[in-house]
Amino acid sequence: MFRKIGDAFRNFMIGRYGQDQLGTAIFVSGLVCMVAGMFIKNFFWTSLLSILSWVLLIWCICRMYSRNITARSKENRIFTTFLSHLKDKEHRYFRCPQCRQTVRVPKGRGKICITCPKCRNKFIKKT
Numbered sequence: 742m743f744r745k746i747g748d749a750f751r752n753f754m755i756g757r758y759g760q761d762q763l764g765t766a767i768f769v770s771g772l773v774c775m776v777a778g779m780f781i782k783n784f785f786w787t788s789l790l791s792i793l794s795w796v797l798l799i800w801c802i803c804r805m806y807s808r809n810i811t812a813r814s815k816e817n818r819i820f821t822t823f824l825s826h827l828k829d830k831e832h833r834y835f836r837c838p839q840c841r842q843t844v845r846v847p848k849g850r851g852k853i854c855i856t857c858p859k860c861r862n863k864f865i866k867k868t
């Protein structure tokens with residue numbers, strides 16, 4: 742019986758996006774808002790956190806069941822790139838003013854002349 746239910750769910754999920762890092766972050770944020778709303782006694786903040794938690798959880802479910810895989814993977818790629826920039830303590834990231842290419846340079850070098858590897862444009866930034 743459980744095998745049939747599992748097979749039916751697996752067939753339902755064919756062609757759908759599923760769970761990823763952004764979906765997990767949205768889900769955890771929704772749960773945190775829900776738990777925080779339980780401990781706050783102010784009616785305004787409790788209702789605001791409750792509404793926010795439901796919006797986040799519904800957004801997570803809609804992303805998970807979405808059939809637009811390219812858009813969801815693009816959103817997840819942007820999110821994971823943002824997280825990797827936050828975690829990288831040894832480098833700074835700049836965009837080339839000419840071609841918008843992201844350039845990674847070491848932190849703590851003062852003012853340096855950065856050469857874009859794509860268009861060879863030179864620009865000066867403080868690291």
